Amino acid sequence: MSSRPSVADKRKVFRKLHESGCFVIPNPWNIGTARYLQGLGFPALATTSSGHAHSLGLPDGGQKLDDVLAHYREMAAATDVPLNADFENGFADDPDGVAANVTKCIATGVAGLSVEDSPKSETPLYDFDLSVARVKAARTAIDRAGGDVVFTARAENFIRGVYDLDDAIRRLKAYKDAGADCLYAPGIRTREQIEAVVKAVAPKPINFLGGGAFGFTVNDLAAMGVRRISVGGSLARVAMHAFIRTATEIAQEGKFDGFAGLVTNQELNKFFSADRKKLSQ
Numbered sequence: 001m002s003s004r005p006s007v008a009d010k011r012k013v014f015r016k017l018h019e020s021g022c023f024v025i026p027n028p029w030n031i032g033t034a035r036y037l038q039g040l041g042f043p044a045l046a047t048t049s050s051g052h053a054h055s056l057g058l059p060d061g062g063q064k065l066d067d068v069l070a071h072y073r074e075m076a077a078a079t080d081v082p083l084n085a086d087f088e089n090g091f092a093d094d095p096d097g098v099a100a101n102v103t104k105c106i107a108t109g110v111a112g113l114s115v116e117d118s119p120k121s122e123t124p125l126y127d128f129d130l131s132v133a134r135v136k137a138a139r140t141a142i143d144r145a146g147g148d149v150v151f152t153a154r155a156e157n158f159i160r161g162v163y164d165l166d167d168a169i170r171r172l173k174a175y176k177d178a179g180a181d182c183l184y185a186p187g188i189r190t191r192e193q194i195e196a197v198v199k200a201v202a203p204k205p206i207n208f209l210g211g212g213a214f215g216f217t218v219n220d221l222a223a224m225g226v227r228r229i230s231v232g233g234s235l236a237r238v239a240m241h242a243f244i245r246t247a248t249e250i251a252q253e254g255k256f257d258g259f260a261g262l263v264t265n266q267e268l269n270k271f272f273s274a275d276r277k278k279l280s281q
Contacts, residue, residue, distance in 0.1 A: 005080055008148065013044075023044065027051060028051075047083065082112065086114055099138065099140060102115070106149050116154045117131040135179065156186065183204055198225035208230075
């Protein structure tokens with residue numbers, strides 16, 4: 001009989017992680033990277049829309065809903081730790097569409113999901129009232145499904161070129177009141193911005209995007225009151241960057257220096273063989 005945790009177990013663990021302390025939730029883009037990160041001891045994982053899209057030769061936001069849902073289902077089934085879904089803008093503009101799609105997302109077995117407040121268009125942000133209505137719709141859908149999924153509402157101001165901390169905080173506070181479990185303003189960077197967001201939504205936890213070299217450690221961010229740290233598509237870009245640099249060197253200079261110091265095939269085989277054995281127990 002399998003000792004692997006159930007979906008319900010993973011959802012309980014994920015909700016508990018948000019109650020105190022600070023944890024890192026890295027973003028794998030396929031089963032192999034997910035299982036390796038799990039093997040390193042991370043307590044939870046999150047998908048990355050950009051990392052997965054780029055691996056398929058698509059721009060971020062270029063995937064269809066059914067393909068994204070299939071990816072979540074595969075990732076959730078392949079791992080024993082909770083998985084948070086980067087559910088982009090909910091793949092709908094209107095609240096009813098968001099609610100319907102959130103219901104589909106929950107059915108994939110994820111332990112949490114985030115919804116952005118920016119459309120897939122040149123318009124940077126949804127109107128404030130519509131944004132709040134979308135959060136309420138997502139909250140209702142989660143409650144109807146049992147309420148265990150951790151819901152993160154995102155204020156996209158700083159990564160959509162709207163560098164207005166007051167507006168981002170206004171949105172996050174409204175999303176908190178509308179039922180979000182966790183709040184997220186990707187793109188904020190300074191200590192003053194981080195502490196202002198933490199204070200504004202307390203006691204609700206915030207997620208911080210730690211994908212850039214901002215000079216803060218996990219301990220630094222924990223001391224500021226950050227509860228959860230994700231890295232977005234940065235790990236996927238690390239892999240893509242190494243691939244581009246090495247392939248370009250081969251094509252343009254005829255050199256293979258980029259292969260120096262690589263992890264060996266045998267080392268990876270050893271890890272994934274042991275990993276498969278654990279999964280079968």
